Amino acid sequence: MSTKTPTEEDILRPTEGFSKKYFVLFGVCALALGAFLVGWMIQLRDGMVVTGLSDWGSGGGVTWGLYIGAFIWWVGIAHGGIILSAAVRLLGMDRYMPVARLAEMLTLAGLSAAGFYILVHMGRPDRMVTSVLGHYHITVNNSPLVWDVTVITAYFVLTATYLGLTLRYDISRLRGQLPSFAPQVGGVQFPDLYGKVYDMLTLGYTEKEDEVIERMVWWVALAIIIMAPLLLHGGVIPWLFAVLPNYPGWFGAIQGPQFLTIALTSAISGVILVSYAFRRAYGWDHIITDDIFRGLLLWLGFFCLLFLWLQLQQLTAGSFAPTVDHATATSSKFSHPMYVVPMLMVVSVLAFIFATVLRPSLFSKGRAIVAGVLVLIATLVEKTYFVLSGFWYPTFSIYEATPGDYFPSAIELLSLAGTIGMVTLFFLVISKLVPVVELHAVEHLRGDHGHGEHEPSDEHAGEPEVEA
Numbered sequence: 001m002s003t004k005t006p007t008e009e010d011i012l013r014p015t016e017g018f019s020k021k022y023f024v025l026f027g028v029c030a031l032a033l034g035a036f037l038v039g040w041m042i043q044l045r046d047g048m049v050v051t052g053l054s055d056w057g058s059g060g061g062v063t064w065g066l067y068i069g070a071f072i073w074w075v076g077i078a079h080g081g082i083i084l085s086a087a088v089r090l091l092g093m094d095r096y097m098p099v100a101r102l103a104e105m106l107t108l109a110g111l112s113a114a115g116f117y118i119l120v121h122m123g124r125p126d127r128m129v130t131s132v133l134g135h136y137h138i139t140v141n142n143s144p145l146v147w148d149v150t151v152i153t154a155y156f157v158l159t160a161t162y163l164g165l166t167l168r169y170d171i172s173r174l175r176g177q178l179p180s181f182a183p184q185v186g187g188v189q190f191p192d193l194y195g196k197v198y199d200m201l202t203l204g205y206t207e208k209e210d211e212v213i214e215r216m217v218w219w220v221a222l223a224i225i226i227m228a229p230l231l232l233h234g235g236v237i238p239w240l241f242a243v244l245p246n247y248p249g250w251f252g253a254i255q256g257p258q259f260l261t262i263a264l265t266s267a268i269s270g271v272i273l274v275s276y277a278f279r280r281a282y283g284w285d286h287i288i289t290d291d292i293f294r295g296l297l298l299w300l301g302f303f304c305l306l307f308l309w310l311q312l313q314q315l316t317a318g319s320f321a322p323t324v325d326h327a328t329a330t331s332s333k334f335s336h337p338m339y340v341v342p343m344l345m346v347v348s349v350l351a352f353i354f355a356t357v358l359r360p361s362l363f364s365k366g367r368a369i370v371a372g373v374l375v376l377i378a379t380l381v382e383k384t385y386f387v388l389s390g391f392w393y394p395t396f397s398i399y400e401a402t403p404g405d406y407f408p409s410a411i412e413l414l415s416l417a418g419t420i421g422m423v424t425l426f427f428l429v430i431s432k433l434v435p436v437v438e439l440h441a442v443e444h445l446r447g448d449h450g451h452g453e454h455e456p457s458d459e460h461a462g463e464p465e466v467e468a
Helices: 008-015 022-044 065-090 094-121 136-142 144-177 195-199 207-230 232-242 255-282 292-317 323-332 339-360 363-392 409-428 439-449
Strands: none
Touching: 008 065, 008 144, 008 255, 008 339, 008 363, 008 439, 022 409, 065 094, 065 144, 065 207, 065 255, 065 292, 065 409, 094 144, 094 195, 094 292, 094 409, 094 439, 144 195, 144 232, 144 439, 207 255, 232 255, 232 323, 255 363, 292 339, 292 363, 323 339, 323 363, 339 363
16 A cells, blocks of 8 residues: 655646657547547438438337437436535545546536537537527427436536636646646747636635635535436436336336436446546556545445346336336346346446455455446446337337338447547546646645555455555
8 A cells, every 4th residue: 555645746747748648548539539520520411311310210210329328328427427526525525535526527528428419419500509599488398308408508517617616726726836838839929828727717816715615615516416316317317208108118207316326326437437547647546545446336336236226116117017018118128138238237246346345355446447347338238228218119109110220320339439539538638737636635635644654444454455
């Protein structure tokens, strides 16, 4: 276990220069995003028919597919990320403070990817404007989709405000150590572009505001925690499906809590992956400690258990004296690989986490990473199946005689690679501008451990340290 003392220089290390691995990763992610943008241009030219999701259901009656499944997935990762960060502040979970800002940034990146899917799935980008401007007073009262765009936008603004407030403290104290970028072109010296960003983020800052900002961040965190189950991944987004009685696979009040548990499992998995990437790249084993990964893994197990329990509720209700239509929708879950395989993956992760509780030596960071990847794949596939199966087994099918069968097109698959690339690019860029670990986290670690000696907590005292 590391005995290094966390310092300001540690959290500023990502802002110092560019490595060859950085450029390689940046290039791969840019290529993935660029490939999808080319595919999107083809879609704009030829129409949604290139995806098998045309207006007339040429995909065998499926008018929503991977685009909407991935949209739900990204929104879940985003919402769960900011819930994790807000819980750290509201509940005093200082143990996870080193990864709180990474969770906030994951929220902004995930919401951007989800918003991009809305734009792509509308077919024509101008509809984002024409369906809102001049008609918002009508559509907002009648369309869950418009409510969806509204709450996602509100959540993005809240998260950006939340992150911006906490950055003011860090930037004001680390300003002299942050990077600068003042290019000189043709003998003309341009001003420091990074400095302009820092000036904007710390506009009017004085140390007297620290206490006020601390209270403001607490209240914003409370608003986020309240909004999540009521309006966001526990409310408006499930209502896109849960209020449609023609689709028994979707209809029902259980969709709210089900979506929320999926969001939290996905987000914790995402935070595990991002945290490990930064820890490995910058030697932060004394900041993002093994104890943090142990705790995140236990939380992942708890929400996996809730996720499976709610799935069991749906299977039970759809199997015991159901309506004919509901029985048909439920029976497909017992045999379709897009449902069975993700459930087995989550069960396997839960079994592994339970085993690490009984035998702590089974824990390793590498296994935690594998668990996170399995959960992310499982939730993506399950939500895509959820979208598709709702159309497959409606009560009244207007596409019953429509030929064809849906399978994600190359453009849709590129969209997934492209948005993952976009989110990775977000972290690559923002980590060069501002600290991705809060200065408060470093101060807290130094205060708790005096001279930098990281003593194990009581709950893990005496456990052997197992490296990945």
